[in-house]
Amino acid sequence: MIDFGFALTPSATLQIDNLDNKLFEQLRNIEPDVAKCMACGSCTASCSAGNYTELNLRKVILSLQRGREQDTLNSLKSCMLCGKCNIVCPRGINTRHLILSICKVYNI
Ligand code: SF4
Numbered sequence: 001m002i003d004f005g006f007a008l009t010p011s012a013t014l015q016i017d018n019l020d021n022k023l024f025e026q027l028r029n030i031e032p033d034v035a036k037c038m039a040c041g042s043c044t045a046s047c048s049a050g051n052y053t054e055l056n057l058r059k060v061i062l063s064l065q066r067g068r069e070q071d072t073l074n075s076l077k078s079c080m081l082c083g084k085c086n087i088v089c090p091r092g093i094n095t096r097h098l099i100l101s102i103c104k105v106y107n108i
């Protein structure tokens, strides 16, 4: 391996080979659109709850894809299911429905 004189800290390193993504696969089976997310952040920018809480839907989806759901799942409890994120998503993801499916699959 090339030594660049710096290295990623373990907490910033993603061990893809060790990913346990069973729950994410389960989510993708019932909500295939989750794979369309391009992490643009429009949902997060439009979220009213996000102005006052830790809720960040973009971050939640990324953490699910990376098998690090424990980092963000609790924040979904602040979601009011208002649907604003649904309106702005450029990929046409039904984010409101996705949030409900995440709660079901990850049991929150
Ligand atoms: S549905 Fe939830 S995540 Fe989406 S904008 Fe409303 S409060 Fe935010």
Ligand code: SF4
Pocket: 036, 037, 038, 039, 040, 041, 042, 043, 044, 057, 058, 061, 088, 089, 090, 091, 092, 093, 095
């Ligand atoms: S607006 Fe849609 S594509 Fe963009 S981060 Fe949110 S869910 Fe993903």
